[in-house]
Amino acid sequence: MIKVLLFAGMQERAGTNELELDEDRLLISEIKNALQKKYDFPQMFQGCLSAVNEEFADDDTEVTSGDTVAFIPPVSGG
Amino acid sequence: MIKVLLFAGMQERAGTNELELDEDRLLISEIKNALQKKYDFPQMFQGCLSAVNEEFADDDTEVTSGDTVAFIPPVSGG
């Protein structure tokens, strides 16, 4: 099982802050495609970074069961 | 009477923080010469600024009785 965290506008759009994908192995890009299809995010992950287990990752990073993926829309702290 | 204020190393050298000159009218340069003769300041007013009534002044500024003259050695606040 792969855990996916959503924040800010993406979280509101999806209506949840956490999803569980019942898969053993996925690419970040595959997760993005699945979520885009499901929630129709207005900006299609534009400017959105990805993190795996709290470290930044790329679209072609492979995640496996037990990993936590987070999608990080453009940050605005400070 | 013209009041003269001394600070920091100049004050220690002169052994006083305040002098009174019993004069009606003097140039800053004349006051400097008189004090240099009296106290033999090691740096001869080098880098020292002058103020009259709490405003910076020049060597050729004329001061009159009632004025307060201050000699401002290189500052080191902050």
Add this chain to the structure above:
Amino acid sequence: MKSFEIVTEPILVQDIIDKVIRADAGAINTFIGTVREMTLGKRTTYLKYEAYVPMAEKQLAKIGDEISARWPGSNTAITHRIGSLDISEVAVVIAVSTPHRVESFDACRYAIERIKEIVPIWKKEHWDNGEMWVGDQLEKVSYSKGHPESEEDKND
């Protein structure tokens, strides 16, 4: 006492300063980000900050490491608050101590710029008639002037 922290309670500036005071530092620069009322002619009523807390704290610590490498002898502490903040409340406090003054300014400036790049924290502006996640720009109301023109002019 954590030097890099996400908190939900009000931040006391002195607490952050105390984390970086050292006998061999002669200078401490502090940046305090507060909630500004007017941004691009719109009156903010309050802000809401959200964070991916464990990763945000790691990223703040990473900024501290970057500063230590770039300005030897410096010490950095950063606390960012999340939740609802009213006008003039403190959102972030950065304190950097260095032996001499010039580096304290440069290092603290570096810290706030990096926070805006790599730390997963998001700000939602609330006005009388709407709200928007800054950066994400999913405005919940139509806004006569269109989207804010420039990132530079945002609430910083």
Add this chain to the structure above:
Amino acid sequence: MKSFEIVTEPILVQDIIDKVIRADAGAINTFIGTVREMTLGKRTTYLKYEAYVPMAEKQLAKIGDEISARWPGSNTAITHRIGSLDISEVAVVIAVSTPHRVESFDACRYAIERIKEIVPIWKKEHWDNGEMWVGDQLEKVSYSKGHPESEEDKND
């Protein structure tokens, strides 16, 4: 509440910050000058600051005017302490609030540089075996390394 002040008691940083917090400011930069222990390899035991108090307060206010003219919408407060200060004690606190962050750094940096140019305050360093008015360089003991080489390396 004076925004430009010479004091003899310890300075509370928050008091100075409170003087510049405003609803239309999103950024506050604070510079804190503390007493550093080591300067050019000599261990300072304590510092003594002296000021021409009324003129120093006028000059601090003048710096505030210069900043207001140069960075519109900014607010400045400066307090400098005089008397004897121990290691790590706070000698000066500058706080500048501005609408946006970049100006707060620039304006605060300007303030500390101007203090070192035009404000009649003098610092005397005390070591175990001597003392010196910084800037004036009338050292009271012979000092094996000669006079400190550069103003840049002084306690700032």
